Amino acid sequence: MNGVQWLDDYQDAVVARLLEIPWVVTAGLYPDIPAGFASPAVFFNVASWERAERELGGNVTLNLTCEIYILRSFMAGEINQEEGDPEVLVRNAALKMSDWIHGRQFGPCMAPAVMVSAEPVQWADNDKSTYASWAITFNQLLAVGTDPFEVAGNPTAKEFWFGIFPNIGPKHKDDYELVASAKEGD
Known part of the structure; x- marks a missing residue:
């Protein structure tokens, strides 16, 4: 199976899925923060x-270590007293995100994500902390590049033969054993 060609392909797929979470207002790539x-x-x-x-x-195949940062503003205009304390909201969101990310795949060329840890982090905004924030860390295996056996235009093997050294090569054609053969029409 062919893997992703660019890291952007993977990152864009993850951000697109994060944007589907109903409570997420803003999603993007770190450190490109608006x-x-x-x-x-x-x-x-x-x-x-x-x-x-x-x-x-x-x-x-690479083993990626990834982080999802969850932030909730402390700013008075963004705090809804009915929702509760931003620290508690972010901690609860981190728990839900830990569950959400574990086992998730963002395309065909990767293994399910494995949640590793979650912890509070200090988020600096102009040298003052104005956000309650947590980071969820996970690992994911990602296939990268073109599989050398799936290159378009390459001939497809129709038979697989097995020979035992030293009885190999063109002079020992009759010493090989047919192991597998493609079905008619393949």
């Missing part, structure tokens, strides 16, 4: 990656 954004807000970040221990396809 000034004066409305809350509650969620921002997505791919913090790091390393080569995965198992392959999903593509040219390489």
